Amino acid sequence: MKLSRRKFLATTGAVSLAAPHVRAAGMGRPRVVVVGGGAGGATVARYLAKDSKGEIDVTLVEPSRQYYTCFFSNLYIGGFRTIESIGHSYGTLAAQYGINVVHDWAVGIDRDAKTVSLASGHALPYDRLVLSPGIDFIDGAVPGWDQTTQNAMPHAYKAGSQTELLKAQLEAMPEGGVFAMIAPPNPYRCPPGPYERVSMVAHMLKQTNPTAKILVVDPKPKFSKQGLFEEGWNTHYAGMVERIGPDFGGDKVSVNADDMTVDIDGDVQKVDVCNVIPAMKAGRICEMAGVTDGNWAPVTGHTMxxxxxxxxxxxxxxxxxxxxxxxxxxxxxxxxxxAMAIRGALTDSRVFPAKFSNTCWSLISTDNGVKVGATYEATDEKIAKVDGFISATGEDAALRQTTYEESIGWYEGITTDMFG
Known part of the structure; x- marks a missing residue:
């Protein structure tokens, strides 16, 4: 069954049909500052403002005025979406929900004083702080690459201008040229999944540059939905995609942006476009706050x-x-x-046991969608998987089309859930 926008919102409890009541700002309200306006940050800010009905002062700090979703950004590369269709503003969060949206960089956190310092020089006090900054890259993860070379070899892992750059480079590839992807080690942000990206690049090149080749240099011995992707590549893009795993040097790679070369365990290959996706860590503000274990920020699943x-x-x-x-x-x-845990702590509202869900859709070719997902619950040790599902190889075209249409309904639903 197609997951419509209405069904997504209903099943996630996302939107009240009535406009939220927001009281005028007053003295003494508990203050929540949210850093990062993506799927986590925008959602928690909206739910806190909506459900507290003005009892909590919510500030959202996000430097970008227009947010481009990583999910569906690969579909822009493949020609299935426009860049405008994955861009969203924060206007409704401010105008309808009373959230103080601050377009600035958070550059420091004083945990003793409970303040967030901004690049503008201002400081925001908080009673609770939410950090949802996404990812940054680990320095030196791919020798020869750093963020000074990202225009020559884009990562396109923060959607927007980098995604547009990668697509422009692909469009300018010479006939029969080589596109190389340096895939990331685990754990990595997904979407924009690297293997869906391979599929979307292949879809684009099959139409515009059918003799082009795709080289995937991968440090991992296996990856999520591998059987589904490899089935799709063999069916739709036969002979176009070559993957080199760690058995053949995929974990021993360096790049040279000046020469546009990729060195795979001593074998140097000239390429025309190179998408470098390095190893990742939590967004830098988490490190600045002193809440990481080195790369990621450990949390309790009951309350995050x-x-x-x-x-x-x-x-x-x-x-x-x-x-x-x-x-x-x-x-x-x-x-x-x-949001529920914070509201409970600050306003004594009821808090229910934490439950979570996830589905990741990927598009392989026109109307050929696959998915993997699970439900989870919080334990004292971690957020634990309860059960899961995955598309099967050999599914018929009608089911794959339904899966793709379901993802479109989800996209409409989650962006409404984030931005109102």
Whole structure:
């Protein structure tokens, strides 16, 4: 059954049909500052403002005025979406929900004073702080690449201008040229999944540059939905995609952006476009706050509170929580648990046991969608998987089309859940 926008919102309890009542700002209200306006941050800010009905002062700090979703950004590369269709503003959060949206960079956190410092020089006090900054890259993860070379070899793992750049480079590839992807090690943000990206690049090149080749250099011995992707590549893009795993040097790779070369365990290959996706860590503000274990921010699944500071909650890609993948769906699910826990702590409202869900859809070719997902519950140790599902190889075209249509309904639903 197609997951419509209405069904998604109903099943997630996402939107009240009545406009939320927002009281005028007053003295003495508890203050929540949210850093990061993606699937986790925008959702937790909206739910706190909506459900507290003005009892909590909510500030959302996000430098970008227009947010481009990582989910469906691969479909832009493949020609199935426009860049405008994955862009969203924060206007409704401010105008309808009374959230103080601050377009600035958070550059420091004083956990003793409970303040967030902004690049503008201002400081925001908080009673509870939510960090949902997404990912940054680990320095030196791919020798020869750093963020000074990202225009020559884009990562396109923060959607927007990098995604547009990668697509433009693909469109300019010479006939019969080579596109190389340096895939990330686990754990990594998904979407934009690297293997869906391979599929979308192949779909684009099959139409515009059918003799082009795709080289995937991968440090992992296996990856999520591998059988489904390899079935799709063999069916739709036969002979176009070659994957080199760790058995053949995929874990021993370096790049040279000046020469546009990729060195795979001593075998140097000239390429025309190179998408480097390095190893990842929590967004830098988590490190600055001192709530990481080195790369990720450990949290308790019951409330998404930091295990280092109980006044800080960490959501989405940045946190280390157990079995959930680093996806937009996961971040949105975690945001609702955090919002309920924060509202309970600050206003004595009822808090229910934490439950979570996730589905990750991927498009392989026209109307050929696949998915994997699970439900989860919080234990004292972690967020633990309860049960799961995955598309099967050999499914008929009608089912794959239904799966793709379901993902479209989900996209409409989750972006409404985030931005109102």
């Amino acid at each position: 509170q930091s295990k280092i500071d109980e006044n800080i909650h960490v959501l989405g890609d940045a946190c280390s929580q157990g079995d959930m993948p680093k996806s937009g769906f996961s971040a949105n699910s975690q945001a609702k648990v955090a």
